Amino acid sequence: MGGLTVAARLLRAVPDARVTVIEPRGEHHYQPGYTLVGAGIYSPEEVLWDQGELMRPGMRWIRDSVLAFEPDRNRVRLEGGDVVSYDVLVVALGVVNHVDAVEGLGEALDTPHAAHIYDLSLAEKYWRLASGFQKGSAVFTYPPGYVKCGGAPLKMAFLSEDLWRREGRRDGIEVHVHTSRPSLFPSVPRVDEAVTPLVEARGVRNHYESVLRAVSSSDRLAIFEEERGNGETREVRQHYDLLHAVPNARTPAPLREGPLTREGIGGQLDVDRETLQHARYPNIFGVGDCAATGAAKTAATIRKQAPVVVQNLVDVLSEREPSARYDGASGCPLLTRYGRCMMFEFDYEGELVNEWLYQPTRETRLWWEFKVHGLKPLYRHVMLNGYV
Numbered sequence: 126m127g128g129l130t131v132a133a134r135l136l137r138a139v140p141d142a143r144v145t146v147i148e149p150r151g152e153h154h155y156q157p158g159y160t161l162v163g164a165g166i167y168s169p170e171e172v173l174w175d176q177g178e179l180m181r182p183g184m185r186w187i188r189d190s191v192l193a194f195e196p197d198r199n200r201v202r203l204e205g206g207d208v209v210s211y212d213v214l215v216v217a218l219g220v221v222n223h224v225d226a227v228e229g230l231g232e233a234l235d236t237p238h239a240a241h242i243y244d245l246s247l248a249e250k251y252w253r254l255a256s257g258f259q260k261g262s263a264v265f266t267y268p269p270g271y272v273k274c275g276g277a278p279l280k281m282a283f284l285s286e287d288l289w290r291r292e293g294r295r296d297g298i299e300v301h302v303h304t305s306r307p308s309l310f311p312s313v314p315r316v317d318e319a320v321t322p323l324v325e326a327r328g329v330r331n332h333y334e335s336v337l338r339a340v341s342s343s344d345r346l347a348i349f350e351e352e353r354g355n356g357e358t359r360e361v362r363q364h365y366d367l368l369h370a371v372p373n374a375r376t377p378a379p380l381r382e383g384p385l386t387r388e389g390i391g392g393q394l395d396v397d398r399e400t401l402q403h404a405r406y407p408n409i410f411g412v413g414d415c416a417a418t419g420a421a422k423t424a425a426t427i428r429k430q431a432p433v434v435v436q437n438l439v440d441v442l443s444e445r446e447p448s449a450r451y452d453g454a455s456g457c458p459l460l461t462r463y464g465r466c467m468m469f470e471f472d473y474e475g476e477l478v479n480e481w482l483y484q485p486t487r488e489t490r491l492w493w494e495f496k497v498h499g500l501k502p503l504y505r506h507v508m509l510n511g512y513v
């Protein structure tokens with residue numbers, strides 16, 4: 126998403142630029158729609174586009190994967206054996222699921238009791254499980270480290286709880302949210318304060334600083350390491366009949382194991398969080414999930430980052446210092462129940478911005494409709510065409 130958005134905007138700014146997109150996948154996944162697949166609102170086909178149709182005139186698409194970055198030689202090596210040289214490089218590799226970080230999770234996901242929405246086929250499976258779930262213990266997890274769309278794991282708990290309530294099954298179902306964080310939405314305290322009492326009133330049992338370490342699928346146990354408050358941890362074994370377990374995330378290997386990251390940033394791209402320029406290679410920029418900005422990993426973030434990257438790329442190509450700054454802005458449509466959504470934008474400090482527009486701590490039908498019907502065309506026709 127970030128790569129195509131920057132490429133399209135760059136071509137608008139510099140129509141004669143020679144822009145090459147290196148991307149192995151023939152299908153483009155509209156990942157923000159995975160939540161709605163898991164909620165039974167979209168079909169899987171509704172979040173897929175032909176990648177070729179998204180390439181704008183002027184983009185050269187190389188359908189291959191980067192094997193290695195060679196920044197000292199201004200080139201990348203591809204899996205197919207080709208070598209591609211560049212004047213400026215934009216790294217937009219995203220992040221991928223690291224299922225093996227939790228012992229037994231991979232096996233559990235093969236059983237009929239576990240799924241998650243961070244993968245399209247598993248999102249479809251989750252909808253089958255949730256819609257058919259009659260009674261028992263439903264357990265939702267939130268991994269440590271960075272997560273794509275920090276609201277998404279919670280959205281699934283809230284929507285499922287609402288579904289079971291509407292369909293008259295709620296009394297027979299316990300809903301547990303185990304989050305690795307100290308509260309539900311610590312990155313935006315005002316939203317945290319608004320949403321926590323709402324879901325507690327709905328009987329959701331929240332477990333904080335509780336990290337999924339293992340899953341024993343034969344006896345349907347999720348095993349958590351929980352903070353006890355004094356720096357010590359204890360093991361908590363939670364039985365589940367339905368498990369929504371969000372895997373840990375990590376960056377793809379060429380970035381994680383290559384020269385463009387450094388110690389202490391979880392394998393992410395080492396960029397300045399304001400200019401989005403690489404810390405050591407001035408002709409390399411980062412956008413989106415793979416960049417170590419500390420900002421939320423969302424498409425909304427990319428909407429704000431892409432113009433900054435393009436301006437700063439143009440500056441570097443014109444032998445000027447990068448002039449544009451990214452302020453950490455991101456946004457989230459927090460689906461709190463079917464037909465209701467809290468929409469908000471926030472900055473690096475977790476402060477809400479543009480409150481007058483969003484009325485961020487209210488659950489509204491308007492923002493639900495916007496999430497379901499408005500954001501996908503915005504992503505497809507505005508962002509991917511470089512009109513950001």
Ligand SMILES: Cc1cc2nc3c(=O)[nH]c(=O)nc-3n(C[C@H](O)[C@H](O)[C@H](O)COP(=O)(O)OP(=O)(O)OC[C@H]3O[C@@H](n4cnc5c(N)ncnc54)[C@H](O)[C@@H]3O)c2cc1C
Nearest residue numbers: 126127156157159190191218219274413414422423424425
């Ligand atoms: C369940 C879920 C819900 C979400 N909900 C929202 C939401 O409500 N709102 C919102 O704003 N955002 C949401 N997001 C987040 C949003 O989808 C991502 O932040 C966004 O897609 C990130 O874009 P990106 O370009 O950084 O990465 P991606 O879009 O993931 O693109 C990375 C690309 O890199 C390619 N790639 C990987 N390895 C290589 C390689 N070695 N060589 C070449 N190419 C490679 C991949 O094929 C991929 O096309 C959600 C995400 C998920 C998973």
